[in-house]
Amino acid sequence: MSLLTNLFGKKSSSANVARDRLKLVLAHERASNALPYMEDMKAEIMEVIKKYTQVKDIHISSQNNQNIDVLEMEIILK
Amino acid sequence: MGIVITVTSGKGGVGKSTTLANLAVGMADEGKKVVAVDFDIGLRNLDMLLGLENRIVYNVIDVMEGKCNLTQALINDKHSKNLYFLPASQTSDKNVLNKEKVKTLLDTLKKEFDIILLDSPAGIEGGFEHAVAFADRALIISTPDVSSVRDADRVIGIIDAKSEKAKAGEEVLKHVIINRIKPELVERGDMLNTEDVLNILALPLIGVVPDCEKVISSTNLGEPIIRDKNVQSGEAYRRISKRILGEDVEYLDLSIKKGFFKRIFS
Numbered sequence: 481m482s483l484l485t486n487l488f489g490k491k492s493s494s495a496n497v498a499r500d501r502l503k504l505v506l507a508h509e510r511a512s513n514a515l516p517y518m519e520d521m522k523a524e525i526m527e528v529i530k531k532y533t534q535v536k537d538i539h540i541s542s543q544n545n546q547n548i549d550v551l552e553m554e555i556i557l558k
Numbered sequence: 559m560g561i562v563i564t565v566t567s568g569k570g571g572v573g574k575s576t577t578l579a580n581l582a583v584g585m586a587d588e589g590k591k592v593v594a595v596d597f598d599i600g601l602r603n604l605d606m607l608l609g610l611e612n613r614i615v616y617n618v619i620d621v622m623e624g625k626c627n628l629t630q631a632l633i634n635d636k637h638s639k640n641l642y643f644l645p646a647s648q649t650s651d652k653n654v655l656n657k658e659k660v661k662t663l664l665d666t667l668k669k670e671f672d673i674i675l676l677d678s679p680a681g682i683e684g685g686f687e688h689a690v691a692f693a694d695r696a697l698i699i700s701t702p703d704v705s706s707v708r709d710a711d712r713v714i715g716i717i718d719a720k721s722e723k724a725k726a727g728e729e730v731l732k733h734v735i736i737n738r739i740k741p742e743l744v745e746r747g748d749m750l751n752t753e754d755v756l757n758i759l760a761l762p763l764i765g766v767v768p769d770c771e772k773v774i775s776s777t778n779l780g781e782p783i784i785r786d787k788n789v790q791s792g793e794a795y796r797r798i799s800k801r802i803l804g805e806d807v808e809y810l811d812l813s814i815k816k817g818f819f820k821r822i823f824s
Binding site (some may be wrong): 493494495496498499501502503505506509510517 | 715746
């Protein structure tokens with residue numbers, strides 16, 4: 481940054497725009513790609529539950545808070 | 559016992575093979591016994607970067623399928639006696655690699671070499687999986703542009719999912735190399751800077767390589783630029799090689815030295 485832009489406030493440079501766009505798109509992609517094994521795991525859990533009762537659907541969501549990763553599972557029975 | 563280092567990137571064309579060729583020479587110059595393995599099956603190109611394309615008889619698939627033994631396929635570098643190269647096959651059948659065979663090959667190489675560098679294909683398909691499955695470490699190459707950083711992020715997320723080491727509860731050491739950075743553009747605010755890229759990827763840095771026209775002629779000649787003692791990018795590769803081997807080396811100063819007036823009016 482030059483002295484003038486430092487003095488009179490930052491103009492929005494293309495690098496700043498790139499950074500913000502990347503952060504946004506990656507926040508979204510990370511959430512949806514975080515667990516590549518999710519589909520397989522879902523199917524397997526479904527099979528296990530079917531042995532005991534009737535199941536309609538399973539929703540698994542992942543959350544991370546600081547350094548704890550949590551998987552939340554919701555099993556909807558028929 | 560050697561270690562397996564996979565050089566990878568999400569996007570193609572960011573300088574993965576060039577980086578690998580230079581680091582292979584760099585670590586061999588540091589006295590390590592190095593083998594560079596081209597795992598980009600079907601699309602052979604590491605051979606040209608190393609200037610060894612005329613000496614290929616057998617390839618990595620021939621070794622894995624037992625058509626020849628390892629010593630027949632390994633090519634010793636012209637200049638570095640510590641450096642060996644194992645070429646990719648040119649078959650278009652992407653399914654020729656199989657996990658068990660890859661493991662056997664790497665276990666054999668680990669007994670003979672200190673460093674096994676794997677050139678992974680771009681993308682996240684089959685070949686990539688084999689290249690990361692048995693990696694001890696990974697170097698992720700990205701240029702400072704949005705598509706390259708985005709794809710690098712995707713690859714980083716997949717490495718652990720495909721790694722045997724991660725499955726066993728151990729961690730694959732991952733580092734970022736930022737390639738082709740242009741200090742003038744960064745200064746002007748028209749290119750992501752090193753901190754931006756690291757913040758976004760949330761991984762430690764192991765090197766920054768400045769954009770350099772001479773890389774093109776070095777590729778033309780098949781002489782990795784690291785052998786040129788007067789070029790900044792060559793120096794960057796030398797320092798990265800040392801860092802990989804555990805040495806604490808200062809980063810290159812890539813800042814632009816400008817005069818007073820230019821600093822005010824630019």
